Amino acid sequence: MTAKxxxxxxxxxxxxxxxxxxxxxxxxxxxxxxxAIDMDGQGNLTSFLTSEYDICNVFEKRTxxxxxxxxxxxxxxxxxxxxxxxxPANDFLATLPRLMYENGLNLDALQKALEPVMEDxxxxxxDTPPALSEHTVMPLSTYSxxxxxxxxxxxxxxxxxxxxxxxxxxxxxxxxxYNPNLGTAGILFSLIDARAKENEIMEESIDEEYPGVRFKTxxxxxxxxxxxxxxxxxxxxxxxxxxxxYIPFVKxxxxxxxxxxxxx
Amino acid sequence: MSNxxxxxxxxxxxxxxxxxxxxYDNVDVKKEDRKETEIKNNEEDIIKNEDEVASxxxxxxxxxxxxxxxxxxxxxxxxxYLRMLASGNKIKKQKKKKVFTSFYMDPDLxxxxxxxxxxxxxxxxxxxxxxxxxxxxxxxxxIEKSR
Ligand SMILES: Nc1ncnc2c1ncn2[C@@H]1O[C@H](COP(=O)(O)OP(=O)(O)OP(=O)(O)O)[C@@H](O)[C@H]1O
Ligand SMILES: [Mg+2]
Numbered sequence: 001m002t003a004k005x006x007x008x009x010x011x012x013x014x015x016x017x018x019x020x021x022x023x024x025x026x027x028x029x030x031x032x033x034x035x036a037i038d039m040d041g042q043g044n045l046t047s048f049l050t051s052e053y054d055i056c057n058v059f060e061k062r063t064x065x066x067x068x069x070x071x072x073x074x075x076x077x078x079x080x081x082x083x084x085x086x087x088p089a090n091d092f093l094a095t096l097p098r099l100m101y102e103n104g105l106n107l108d109a110l111q112k113a114l115e116p117v118m119e120d121x122x123x124x125x126x127d128t129p130p131a132l133s134e135h136t137v138m139p140l141s142t143y144s145x146x147x148x149x150x151x152x153x154x155x156x157x158x159x160x161x162x163x164x165x166x167x168x169x170x171x172x173x174x175x176x177x178y179n180p181n182l183g184t185a186g187i188l189f190s191l192i193d194a195r196a197k198e199n200e201i202m203e204e205s206i207d208e209e210y211p212g213v214r215f216k217t218x219x220x221x222x223x224x225x226x227x228x229x230x231x232x233x234x235x236x237x238x239x240x241x242x243x244x245x246y247i248p249f250v251k252x253x254x255x256x257x258x259x260x261x262x263x264x
Numbered sequence: 265m266s267n268x269x270x271x272x273x274x275x276x277x278x279x280x281x282x283x284x285x286x287x288y289d290n291v292d293v294k295k296e297d298r299k300e301t302e303i304k305n306n307e308e309d310i311i312k313n314e315d316e317v318a319s320x321x322x323x324x325x326x327x328x329x330x331x332x333x334x335x336x337x338x339x340x341x342x343x344x345y346l347r348m349l350a351s352g353n354k355i356k357k358q359k360k361k362k363v364f365t366s367f368y369m370d371p372d373l374x375x376x377x378x379x380x381x382x383x384x385x386x387x388x389x390x391x392x393x394x395x396x397x398x399x400x401x402x403x404x405x406x407i408e409k410s411r
Contacts, residue, residue: 107288132284169281172366177285 002146003035003121004257006185007139008153011170012163013130015153016190018044019225021127023243025049026233027250029084032122035077036086037064039110039139040129041093049080051232055090064113065093068138069103073113085121097134108178110138118144132170140171141178149185149257152213156192156202164210185256188249190219215256217249282364289362362390 008021022045025036038045043055052058064087067076077085100109114124126139140150150171154160164187175182187206192199206214219225224242233239278286369377381389401407 107285132280137284166281169279169366173281173285173364176366177364 001119001122002144003118003124004146005124005126005139005142005144005148006151006253006257007126007128007142007149008151009128009130009136009140009170010153010160010163010167011130011132011136012155012157012160014191015130015155015160016219017130017153018042018048018127019228020151020153020188020190020219020246020249021045021125022048023225023228023246024250024253025084025123025125026081027243027246028123028125028254029081031083033083033120034085034123034125035117035121036080036084037124037126037139038087038089039064039093039135040127041089041091041135042129043089043091043093045127046086046088046090048229049084049086050078050088055088056092059088059090062088063093064089065096065099067113068096068105068109069099071109071112072116074116077117093135100134107134107138107141107174111142111178114142132166137170137174140174140182143179143181145181147257148179148182150182151185151253152187154187154189154206156189156196156199161202161205164206183257184213185253186215187213188215188217188219191221192218193221215249215252217245217252219245219249278363278365282366285364289364 006021006024008017008024010017018040021036025034026049028034036045036049043059046055046059047053062076062078064073064076067073067087070076073087076087078088080086099105118124124142124144126142128136128139140148142148150167152164152167154164168184171182171184187210189203189206203214203218222242222244224238225245227238228236228242231238236242377389377392380392398407402409
């Protein structure tokens with residue numbers, strides 16, 4: 001099976017892109033083969049999945065940066081669990097734009113690096129930084145015959161609200177130029193404080209502005225979810241609690257990307 | 265008159281996203297520049313290599329231009345090219361730059377344009393839109409008629 005690509009993004013920091021892409025990768029890997037890719041030099045997805053925080057030393061010259069420059073990701077894949085692999089990132093990913101320029105690489109460089117592994121996975125899940133840059137645009141520009149999708153993260157804040165149309169513009173640009181197959185899987189409400197009064201207004205505003213785009217599942221802020229970065233997934237007694245909202249989200253995501261079959 | 269200004273309003277200033285994508289339009293041109301410099305540095309068969317590069321660049325541009333946008337400008341360029349070729353001079357031709365822009369289309373038009381473009385290759389949609397707007401603006405007298 002060719003991999004479906006799902007990119008988590010929004011040009012606003014701290015909207016739970018890394019946690020959400022990490023948990024989604026973990027949950028999907030229970031039944032299917034998943035490759036997670038960290039496109040953020042902060043390396044949060046890398047640390048989340050490997051429990052390794054000394055990322056500069058441990059993954060020195062073995063990251064997605066080298067994978068892109070080599071034009072082949074295969075040598076840079078790390079095994080995380082039975083069906084879960086990762087291409088890590090560290091701070092040196094900051095040099096990507098400069099190195100791409102020097103090597104005459106275009107925005108299809110990630111596509112080229114992933115082509116050799118496209119058939120080895122059912123899902124490729126990509127975490128991006130909160131910025132309009134190569135790190136964000138290349139995942140969105142990566143084509144798959146099985147479909148390529150964006151999940152737009154939204155934390156219910158005013159800043160994120162105004163980042164949504166800008167992110168949708170990036171999606172449009174990537175679609176127009178490189179990836180006609182690209183679709184928006186949906187806008188995911190996350191980190192939602194159960195007591196915030198403006199939640200309902202935000203939901204209505206999004207529904208009016210982007211009808212049918214919002215995921216019905218809302219990821220509420222939860223201490224157990226936050227602690228996952230400390231405790232990890234294995235032998236975690238509160239795992240079920242930590243994943244409570246993500247299980248229905250992943251179900252919904254699968255349904256959405258199956259329904260809208262991309263056109264050739 | 266009002267038509268003219270409303271059309272002008274629609275030719276929007278590129279936003280950050282468009283500017284980002286546009287900045288990559290130069291990558292191919294830069295690659296060619298680099299190729300040429302490398303060859304220049306290699307003193308052995310300069311002449312032969314330069315000729316090869318020049319004709320390569322010209323071929324690429326020829327493909328890009330296509331019959332559809334065969335306007336006056338291109339004819340002048342072709343003329344210059346041949347003149348240079350005849351005099352045995354080094355030929356350097358700039359790739360025509362495009363700008364990335366987005367706008368809202370009437371649904372019926374969008375369907376037809378996509379239909380036509382789906383039968384062609386990459387870039388044909390842009391060619392069609394450019395041709396349409398060019399002929400409208402010529403008709404309005406906003407730009408000069410090609411040929
Ligand atoms: N559902 C949740 N409940 C509680 N805390 C959460 C939840 N999701 C994320 N967090 C916490 O919120 C913070 C921001 O999350 P995360 O790092 O995933 O955001 P991000 O969008 O990747 O940020 P950046 O833009 O910096 O990459 C982290 O400390 C994370 O542990
Ligand atoms: Mg992050």
